Amino acid sequence: MKNLNDQIKFPCGLTMKNRFMLAPLTNTQSHENGKLSDEEYNWLTMRAKGNFGLTMSCASHVQAIGKGFPGQLGIFGDEHIEGLKRLTDEIKSHDSLAVAQLHHAGMRSPEDIIGEQPVCPSDDEETNSRALSIDEVKRLRDDFIEAGVRAKKAGYEGVEIHGAHGYILCQFLSSDINNRDDEYGGNLENRSRIIFEIVDGIRDKCGSEFLLGVRLSAERFGIKLGESKEVCKKLIDTNKIDFLDMSLWDSFKEPVEEEHQGKNLLEHFTELDFKDVLLTVAGNIRTGENVHKVLNNKVDFVTIGRAAILHHDFPLRVMENPNFEPIELPVSIAHLSKEGLSDKFIDYMGAWPDFVGK
Numbered sequence: 001m002k003n004l005n006d007q008i009k010f011p012c013g014l015t016m017k018n019r020f021m022l023a024p025l026t027n028t029q030s031h032e033n034g035k036l037s038d039e040e041y042n043w044l045t046m047r048a049k050g051n052f053g054l055t056m057s058c059a060s061h062v063q064a065i066g067k068g069f070p071g072q073l074g075i076f077g078d079e080h081i082e083g084l085k086r087l088t089d090e091i092k093s094h095d096s097l098a099v100a101q102l103h104h105a106g107m108r109s110p111e112d113i114i115g116e117q118p119v120c121p122s123d124d125e126e127t128n129s130r131a132l133s134i135d136e137v138k139r140l141r142d143d144f145i146e147a148g149v150r151a152k153k154a155g156y157e158g159v160e161i162h163g164a165h166g167y168i169l170c171q172f173l174s175s176d177i178n179n180r181d182d183e184y185g186g187n188l189e190n191r192s193r194i195i196f197e198i199v200d201g202i203r204d205k206c207g208s209e210f211l212l213g214v215r216l217s218a219e220r221f222g223i224k225l226g227e228s229k230e231v232c233k234k235l236i237d238t239n240k241i242d243f244l245d246m247s248l249w250d251s252f253k254e255p256v257e258e259e260h261q262g263k264n265l266l267e268h269f270t271e272l273d274f275k276d277v278l279l280t281v282a283g284n285i286r287t288g289e290n291v292h293k294v295l296n297n298k299v300d301f302v303t304i305g306r307a308a309i310l311h312h313d314f315p316l317r318v319m320e321n322p323n324f325e326p327i328e329l330p331v332s333i334a335h336l337s338k339e340g341l342s343d344k345f346i347d348y349m350g351a352w353p354d355f356v357g358k
Contacts, residue, residue, distance in 0.1 A: 002295045004319050008053070010242040011276045014157060014211050017095055019295060020315040021054040021245075022047045023282055023305035024101035024160065024215075026069055027345045034061070034074020036083030039342035044087060046340040048096035050313035053301070055096045057087070059103035059162055062147035063140065065114050066168065068105030071344060075100060075147045081154045088155030099211060100151040101160045102144055106168030107177075121172050122179040137184050140168070141194050145201035148210075158211020159202065163195055164247045166221035173231065174222030192231050196238065203240045215245040218255070218265050225260045225268060232269065236277045244274070245303060248283030251294055270298035288317075288324035309349070312339050330357035 008016040022044075029039040040058075048055045060075040061067050067074075074080050084100075091098040107120035107129035119136065120129035132140065148159050163169040171177045172194050178185050184193055195214065202212055214235055217223045235241055251266045260268065266281060282303035285294055291302050307314045310326045317324045327335065333356065336346050350356045 001292055001322075004291070004295075004315070008278065008301060010211055010278060011239075012158075012209050012211050012242050014097065014209070014242075016053040016097055016301065018051065018053040018315060018319075019301040020052050020318075021280055021301055021303045022052040022056050022308050023303045024056045024058050024162070025305055025309065026072075026348070027058055027341075028069055028071035028348045029342050029344050030071050030073045032071065034064075034067075034072065034076065034080055036073060036080070036087055037071075039344065040073060041083075041087055041090070043340045043342070043345065045090045045094070046312045047308060048091040048094040048098075050308075050311070051315040051319075052096055052304075052308070053315070054099055055091045056099045056101055056160060059101050059167075060147070060151075061103050061105065062143045063104055065116065065119060066104030066106065066109060067114050068103065068108055068110075068167065070113060075102065075150055075154075076143065078150065081150060084151070084154035084156070088157075092155070092157070097158065097211065098156050099158045099160060099213070100147075100154075100156045101162050101215070102147050102151070103162040104140065104144070104168040106171045108167055120168070121177060121185065124177065131180070134182055134184075137194065141197050141201070144198045145205060148198075148202035148212075149205050152206050152210060158213065158242070159206075160213040160215055160245060161195065161198055161202075162215050164215045164217040164221075166217075169195055169198075170217060170221050170223065173216075173227070175224070175227075176222035188227050188230060192234070195231070196234070199235070199238065199240050211243075212241050213243040213245055214241055215247060217247050218269070219257070220249070225255050225257055225265075229268060229272065232272060236272070236275055239276075241277060243278040243280060243300075244269075246279070246281045248281050251281055251283040251285065266294070266297055266299070286326060288322045291318050292322055309336075309341070310339065330354050332357050 088098040107127040109118040118129040278300040
């Protein structure tokens with residue numbers, strides 16, 4: 001059984017004090033202009049105090065048009081730096097790594113929120129999204145890179161590039177969604193090109209000691225498991241990233257595609273040669289037993305979402321009790337308030353079936 005308190009060293013040289021990362025969780029708490037709110041500050045810093053070795057902020061959009069939900073934290077302008085600096089200073093004061101997730105919702109940007117037609121690699125009638133021009137694709141790439149530079153200026157020790165969950169970089173990866181016929185469409189090399197260009201740009205501009213990760217989906221959202229694994233292998237071989245964050249939804253379920261069944265999703269990725277790159281996964285890791293089961297299957301550290309909402313100090317609780325189980329659902333509004341969720345966040349969680357009680 002792996003020691004949960006083991007210090008982890010990333011290829012960039014940074015160390016993480018334990019094996020727990022806070023998942024980048026949508027929470028709708030910040031200001032509509034993307035500036036940090038006190039509510040989001042309190043939510044995130046409370047998790048750093050709760051002993052998460054890495055505290056990742058929620059998806060932070062790199063362009064105003066890439067906003068995916070109300071109250072989203074922004075990183076698309078220098079006006080965001082002051083608030084983010086306040087956040088990163090406090091996170092780091094608790095010996096937790098401060099990392100920003102860089103995001104653009106693409107066709108998942110609601111038109112009534114962004115005030116214009118959403119953008120996508122290709123025209124998408126269902127979401128009324130328009131295709132990006134080649135110049136706009138290059139601008140998108142550069143804005144991801146500049147957001148990485150901005151994150152470093154704001155005191156973040158690293159960034160994660162969000163290439164999962166059907167957002168814009170995931171849309172580029174999907175052969176179902178991406179119908180481009182230029183260098184950013186067609187075969188997998190072209191469809192993944194923008195991700196590798198962003199990785200190259202951030203590493204070049206932020207330096208070798210800046211923590212850099214990529215989040216990918218294993219399946220769903222138009223993603224094929226075999227192609228996801230190919231992108232992972234290529235990212236590992238670049239020798240430019242520190243960790244891969246695989247969003248599995250359920251780490252131990254079998255793949256949807258019949259051709260890949262016979263082993264679970266986790267096994268499909270742990271069989272890869274990660275070399276010096278570290279692996280974290282998210283997906284139904286909700287109890288102490290789940291944590292140990294995942295870590296004992298060749299995973300370096302766990303990414304905790306729902307359990308971190310229920311208990312800001314989930315890492316401490318699991319370290320003290322390997323069989324720890326979170327409070328049963330539905331949970332009271334009073335409990336969530338005590339755990340640092342604002343009224344806006346609690347309202348958002350109310351949309352999750354049977355999560356919030358009275």
